[in-house]
Amino acid sequence: MNLKEMVGYKAAEFVKDGMTVGLGTGSTAYYMVEAIGKRVKEDGLQIVGVTTSFKTADHARALGIPLKDIDEVEKIDLTIDGADEISSQYQGIKGGGAAHLFEKIVANLSDKNIWIVDESKLVDELGAFPLPIEVVHFGSGQLFKLFEKKGYKPTWRNDKEGKQLVTDSGNLIIDLNMGLIEEPLKLAKWLDSLTGVVEHGLFLNCVNTVIVGTSEGPVVEEVNR
């Protein structure tokens, strides 16, 4: 069992009958969806899933996990998702899979958020991983120039075929290669203020539990908030 599979299956144990569960996106979340699908099929687990991308929705549907649209639920009990970086202060960067807009909407509606990562994702401070910024098409070149002027070394995100990536919402992604992010809250506030930025990948004061995959097994870390 690889580390992603290990934490995906461990996280699925936190899901209980009757829950509305946010289903994250990415290669680690994939295993969590698979594990929940098995529990639905083999143990009759009764849950409703709310997905964070078209890809996860396709996967969950194929496994027979009952799904609801986000606007059909009152709240989400628990969301399980991956992350690209988690700092020692439990702040995160997400969006490596270009799904951070839906992921943040689902996370914000959730009573509890669990992140599942292998230990390579743990860092002292955020910034080695490029920070994804989802932007609308119109004027996105102007935002790109602004980020350049700021010294944030922006790059356009491409898909696997080398074409400009278009998100599930029809937007574009600019990745900021800015290095160490000393003040994530300040940066998030500035990014939130930019017209044309739909959402950024800084997930601050969001996670409640981190499950880390290590060679010794999964380590569950509870975050005091």
Ligand SMILES: O=C(CO)[C@H](O)[C@H](O)COP(=O)(O)O
């Ligand atoms: O934020 C995400 C998608 O937008 C993912 O959760 C994040 O990129 C981690 O993915 P992986 O588990 O494949 O490393």
